[in-house]
Amino acid sequence: MVAERSPISIGLTDQQNILEVRDISKAFPGVQALSQVNLRLSNAEVLALIGENGAGKSTLMKILAGIIRPDAGDVYFNGRKVLFNYVRDAERLGIVLIHQELNLVENLDVASNIFLGRERTYAGPLRLIDQRNYSKAAVILKRVGLDCAPNIRVSQLALGQRQLVEIARALSVKAKVLIMDEPTSSLTSAETFRLFDIISELKQSGVSVVYISHRLKEVELIADRVVGLKDGANSGELQRSEINHQTMVQMMVGRELKQLFQDQRRVRTEVQPVLEVKNLRTGLGHEPIEFVVNQGEIVGLSGLMGAGRTELAEVLFGIRRPLGGEVLLNGKKLPFGTTGAAIKAGAILVPEDRRTEGLILSSSVATNINLPSLKRLSTGGLRSFKRERQLSEKMCAELNVRTPNIKQVVGLLSGGNQQKIVLAKWLACNPSLLIFDEPTRGVDIGAKSEIYALMHDLADRGVAILMISSDLEEILGMSDRVIVLHQGSIAGELSKIQLTEEAIMHLSTGGHLR
Amino acid sequence: MRKLAGLTVFLLCLYIALWRAVPPEGLMLNNYNLAERIGQYGIISLGAGIVIIAGGIDLSIGSVAVLAATGTAMLLGNPAYGGNPVLVLALVLAAGAFLGLIHGLFITKINLPAFMVTLCGLFIYRGVARTISGNMSKGLQNQFADLRHCLYDGDIFGLPRFLVIFLILAGVASVFLHLSVYGRYLQAIGGNEKAARYSGISIDAYKILTYVICSIAAALFGILFLMKNDAVTPSSDGFFLELYAIAGAVLGGCSLRGGEGTVAGIIIGTAIMWILPNLTNMWGIPSELEFIVIGGALLLGAILDEKLRPKGAAA
Known part of the structure; x- marks a missing residue:
């Protein structure tokens, strides 16, 4: 493991690079997450890694931290080829990852979390916990600027404070390479600047940092070099002097649109609002949310991860209670906090994670399709198996679901067909508003175009559609109008003619409409 | 900490009520019996509590205890082992540890739900106990006075031996x-x-x-049960034991969501668990209402x- 003295390291790579990744590929069922990605990290360098959601940034970092193994390609540490099987292997070399989703034990106190798995102990094999852990924790907490006692429980901390605990945890390991995956997503601006100070201190002491962020302004401030990823492959590199908002956006975007979308859509002349959101305060952003979705219109809801898109959808569908405001559906006020009322009024959410939220995978196609319609199809509480069969067969035919029969277990169907069944289930209820949360995530290209055609078809029939999507191509191709969220509030609204990838990225990374 | 303070206050109230309800001449005896019971059942609550803190559950405690009691009685009755009670106890406790190991392996390596594995254990060990005993009572036949004296008969500084054993174990468990680091x-x-x-x-x-710790605790309970009752009947003894054990731990603040629980809480929870029926009995409430009182207390505690x-800031 002592790479510097290893003779085979000579001539393999530049000694300046503490970490280098060559031709890394990784596939997950249905997606090629990374294909032949290259990355090098110099000593005492802050490297920013940028890319759209799903570009493969997190996968790459998980490989570097030993959490997942690549299918192909090599990782070199100090010029020597290394293979990580466990998190510990990477940690031993000093590579530490701060996760995007927090991994803290809420029922333990701050110090326990910081040193979990690496506690200082006494009394030999009894391994009693040394109280010095707490004083050491206090020192690190001071360093990250978190003003709390080390013996306070993590469950009592706010989200931003928890993020600082994660950072403190990373600092407590003597890291040589620190990977930060969206470290500022829940920090206040004061906390963010404190983090930047820490990063420059670390850099001074020779630590290299990989900084992943959607917030291009932050990247501009701290990055020595920027590497772009796009659809799992390298999409460019910027040196310090070349880094600015414009160049970064171009590096993240710049792709040709494939012919997936219809060019022409019938323009509706009559404007009949279906969904009216007034003065809605979700508790995330500073500004209340207001917008309208009209009959037969497809409105895209764009924004970065954590911008509050899903939360907004959940409020509209009655899963989450807002702090205040009003939602009208077909002119009638929608009560908050009850999905039953939303469904009855004709609003349907097609959830993002269809495997856990949209389907009962172990049940049949028919059972899944009929579930929300059972009551309507029954007579005096008794189920009508004939009507149920007719409905599910009709929906399967209408949506072109490829299944041997309606008794097939849903879990055995392909992702695209599963998505169609989620749609079938809700379309059977004759909705007037459909909210799609990532309608084509993990769906192959064929099923994708079918789902798009279906959405157009629904819109033409007068259904109002609100589509949440991280896929910019999809947003551009499908939407009549786009609402962009940034940090919980609406950053701007773009009409069809204003719609460009650059404009959306600009708004969703904190820019303003010109 | 607040939870623990609340439980202590509740326990004190219960005890004061008990103290007023019991006739003065019977108070000493009642205290002694109560303490013995708390000591005995506290051992399995401790075992159950440790499993629960790590996010698991063990439903096999009663059956493991009965099997251990049956095994102890039969081994002591066997001339080959009867002369060496220490060896017998060691064997029985080791067997308990082995059962716990099996549970743990099924749960972690084959990824079966703990509820399922230990539910199967509940049935299987009861069946084994009934089979090896020929479905008969097995007892000490008033022999082994030394062993009984060591584990059960007589007090130590006025405390029942079961309570002393429990408090020692609780001390170890506390550390x-x-x-x-292990507890953390x-x-x-x-x-x-x-x-x-x-x-x-x-x-x-x-x-x-x-699971190993929990099953050892259950086996120890079985041994103590035999010492106290002189005999064990596998077809009728030890039913619901696991539920008492879990109830004691949960009343004492172990969360079935995992991660939460203290030894002090388990002691207090077990005490509450056994004072309640004692108190209802002294108040002249019919014993058939006992379960309602315990169930009600558990429900109230959970609420x-x-x-x-x-509540955390994150969902």
Whole structure:
């Protein structure tokens, strides 16, 4: 493991690079997450890694931290080829990852979390916990600027404070390479600047940092070099002097649109609002949310991860209670906090994670399709198996679901067909508003175009559609109008003619409409 | 801490009520019997509590205890082993540890739900106990006075021996759970298994350990049961034991969500658990209402726990 003295390291790579990744590929069922990605990290360098959601940034970092193994390609540490099987292997070399989703034990106190798995102990094999852990924790907490006692429980901390605990945890390991995956997503601006100070201190002491962020302004401030990823492959590199908002956006975007979308859509002349959101305060952003979705219109809801898109959808569908405001559906006020009322009024959410939220995978196609319609199809509480069969067969035919029969277990169907069944289930209820949360995530290209055609078809029939999507191509191709969220509030609204990838990225990374 | 304080106050109220309800001449005897009962059942609550803290559950406690009692009686009655009671006890406790190991392996390596594995254990060990005993009572036949004296007969400084044994074990468990790294890992595993794994903790080993501890505690309970009652009837003894054990731990603040629980809480919870029926009995409430009182107390505790639980900022 002592790479510097290893003779085979000579001539393999530049000694300046503490970490280098060559031709890394990784596939997950249905997606090629990374294909032949290259990355090098110099000593005492802050490297920013940028890319759209799903570009493969997190996968790459998980490989570097030993959490997942690549299918192909090599990782070199100090010029020597290394293979990580466990998190510990990477940690031993000093590579530490701060996760995007927090991994803290809420029922333990701050110090326990910081040193979990690496506690200082006494009394030999009894391994009693040394109280010095707490004083050491206090020192690190001071360093990250978190003003709390080390013996306070993590469950009592706010989200931003928890993020600082994660950072403190990373600092407590003597890291040589620190990977930060969206470290500022829940920090206040004061906390963010404190983090930047820490990063420059670390850099001074020779630590290299990989900084992943959607917030291009932050990247501009701290990055020595920027590497772009796009659809799992390298999409460019910027040196310090070349880094600015414009160049970064171009590096993240710049792709040709494939012919997936219809060019022409019938323009509706009559404007009949279906969904009216007034003065809605979700508790995330500073500004209340207001917008309208009209009959037969497809409105895209764009924004970065954590911008509050899903939360907004959940409020509209009655899963989450807002702090205040009003939602009208077909002119009638929608009560908050009850999905039953939303469904009855004709609003349907097609959830993002269809495997856990949209389907009962172990049940049949028919059972899944009929579930929300059972009551309507029954007579005096008794189920009508004939009507149920007719409905599910009709929906399967209408949506072109490829299944041997309606008794097939849903879990055995392909992702695209599963998505169609989620749609079938809700379309059977004759909705007037459909909210799609990532309608084509993990769906192959064929099923994708079918789902798009279906959405157009629904819109033409007068259904109002609100589509949440991280896929910019999809947003551009499908939407009549786009609402962009940034940090919980609406950053701007773009009409069809204003719609460009650059404009959306600009708004969703904190820019303003010109 | 607040939870513990609340439970202590509740326990004191119960005890004061009991003290007023029991006729003065019977108070000493009642106290002694109550303390013995708390000591005896506290042992399995401790075992159940440790499993629960690490996010698991053990439903096999009663059957393991009955099997251990039956095995102890039969081994002591066997001339080959009868002369060496220490060996017999060691064998029985080791057998308990082995059963716990089996539970743990099924749960961690084959990934079966703990509820399922230990539910199967509940049936199987009861059946084994009935089979090896020929479905008959097995007893000490008033022999082994030395062994009984050592574990059961007579007081130590006025305290029943079961209580003394329990308090010693509770002391050890306290160090294990609250002062050592191992206990902290159990809390971490119960609280957020993924975070514990990412911290490099060998989750499987610790989970298995909890089931081993719990089954040893159950086997010890079986041995003490035999010492006190002189005989065990596998077809009728030890039903619902696991539920009493779990109830004691949960009343004392162990959360079935995992991650939460203290030894002090388990002691207090067990005490509440056994004062309640004692008190209803003294108040002349018919004994058939006992279960309603215990169930009601558990429910109330659970509601208070949920309502007073500090809510995190993250969903």
